[in-house]
Amino acid sequence: MDGLSSTALSAPEAAVLDRAGLERQARREPQAPPPNRRRRFGIAVRITLGLAVMALLVLLIGGVSMSSFRLFRAEVAALSTNTLPEVITSAELHGSLQKLVAQLPQLAAATSTPQRRSIYDGLVTELDSMQLLVARMRGLMKEGEAGAGERDGNVRLLEQTRSTLLILAATVADLNAEVTRQIEYGDRQAEAARALSRLAAAIESMPDTGAWAARIGALMARAAGATQLDHLSRLKGEARSAERTLAELARLSGGAPDPTGQMMSTVQEELFSLLVAPGGLFDSAIDRLQARNRAQALTGQAQVLVETVERSTRTLYDSIRDQSAERTDALADLIAERTRTVMLLAGTSLLLAVCVYFFFRRFLSSRLVAMNRAVLARLAGNRGAVQGAAAAVALPVPVPVDGDDEITDIGASIRYFIDEIDRRQQALADNERRFRDLVEGSIQGIVIHRDFHALYANDSFAAMLGMTVAEVMALPSLLSVVAVTERQGLIDNYDRLLEGGQSTPRRRIRACRPDGAGLWVELTGRRVDWMDGPAIQAVVVDVTREVEAEDALRQSRDAAERALDELKATQASLIQAEKMASLGQLVAGVAHEVNTPIGITITGASQLQALIGELSDRHTANALKKSDFQRFLSDGMEMANLILSNSTRAANLVQSFKLVAVDQSSDERRAFLLRDYIDELLRSLHPTYKARTALTIAVDCPADLELDGYPGALSQILTNLIMNALVHALDPEQPGRIAIAARPVGADMVELSVGDDGRGIAPDVLPKIFDPFFTTRRGAGGSGLGLHIVYNLVTGRLHGTIGVESRPGEGTRFTLRFPRVTAAA
16 A cells, blocks of 8 residues: 555555554554645646635625625614604604693693793603703714715704793793782782672672762772772773762761771771782782783794794705605615625526536535445445465555545545554454453452442452452442441442542442441442443552550550640640749738837837736835936836837838738739839839849829729739849849839820849740740749749730840830720629
């Protein structure tokens, strides 16, 4: 197959080539691929030419179609975004105008305020709507593509309509005002008429007054009729006539005797206020008639404006409709023209496609079908016999390789690939055999199962369970070798593997052998395809020894934790012992300090007792002298002062010690003044450092600084810091100074510092001073718990922080920050 000629191979040559291929396959030698020859006019060139022509036509059709589509879309967009909205808007404008025409007479004829308000609100809404429609129409015309002349004419019409609508809106507002006044004056006229009726009823009940009563009745009847007049001049004449008649009636009532004359005057005055006074019947009728006349004039003006708007909108609507019709006709002509062009090109493409089809069927598809038939026959196992001089060899039906184009190369390549597939199938079988040998000899247990029924198991898995492979395969379910508590987890994991297909991490479970022996195994699983269906492959490793080692390690860890708990308990007891030792030291110092004033007090009391006994003896023997009595008074006063001063000193020491000792031995919470408490504490500690005459303890603390917390913890902290300075920092024979300072920090915090000017702390020791059992005086009685107790009390009980600054030879300063009001423990 290395040297194919340009003509078709003969049967003997093909047989020789196939025999050589089989021999190479038997030797498992790779075959050389068939050569690719370059041809000037092969299938690729033919297909390229045919497809190029078709592509050219397709591009031409596509170009024409795209051009037509763009023009069509532009026209449709213009119609939908400009022309059609303009038509709709102009129609809406005309419809709103019709509603306005119908509502204008209703406003002028309104007889009540609610009716007038409802009609006027409707008119204002319609006018606002028409203004919005005009603005929308103007915007559409700005965006449109109409001719300049048509657009300018339409814009002028719109401007005319807009200005007319503004005038119409002002006219409607004036009309509404006149109608409002007309209704108001009508109500006033009606109220005056009702009052006139009531007055007429009252006059009928008066005594007979003759001609005056007749003229009053005639005047009231004439006034009632005059208010119905529609002529303004006549109405004003009637008002003047009524005013003259009232003047004459006033003269008549002035000449009548009382009380009739007084009653007539009262009626005449009330009638004057009802008829001719401002706001009376005639005045209200005149105002109503004037308001009605103005409303009629405004109604006529509004109708003229409405007619102007109607003419403008009608002209605008006709113009826009004509433009829309022109654009629609142009669009229809464009569609018809482009449709004919596209159909002509489509017919040409169809004719070319038919020609290309027959060409490819003649030169390509028939040869490919023959090649496919030969390949299927060879794959189906059909054999042909080739006669040879040496021997007869059964060979597959050869793939045809006639021709001088790419199909010839394809046939040769297919023949080559079929031979190569046979060789690789043989190699795959060999690899499968080697893989099976590898799996069978693996030291890890491998099992493949479906629904926990074993489909495959290697020897290592069977040996792990103390069984044979056949016994494993015969198990009804692999769950029988798993502890009961582990089975549900395995079932859930099996479902997840089948659904997700992802490998699971290692998990450790307890298993059991058929003989009852238990073991621990680690397994991982993944989904595989096995025997035409999904299954689970599990890799199992015996980790019984590792589990036993972990159990031993866990027991060792538990023992270490118990030892640590015991160590912590021991540490707590040592801390308590240190606290009690500090309190004992305080007790010893105070006891020694109190002993001296008590001894002096006892001595003074005994001496006073002796003086009193001596004075009593002298008094009994009548030998008492004035000088003896004066000496007794002097000595007795001295003894009493000595007893009082030393008793007071002892009492103060005891009170200070009691306060500090009680606080140190209890966790009571209370409010206290920090400065007073520091003074009490120093007074209790004074016996400890009174021998150091060169020592100075300075306190800088506001007297009104009050804390709410645990004074016992603060006492323990200050005692340990002061004692730490006395023991470690200051030389008993040298002058020294301890400074205690406190100040508020903000509204809620307090800063307390205890500093000395002693030896200082070495830099390598400074980070360890708060560690438990760390001390630089291990052989001199130091326990290493003093500063550790301070740190625990500050951070725990006081909820604060503590820091230290120290330089060798310059002293040390401890700084505490904690809340003024400590949270409850």
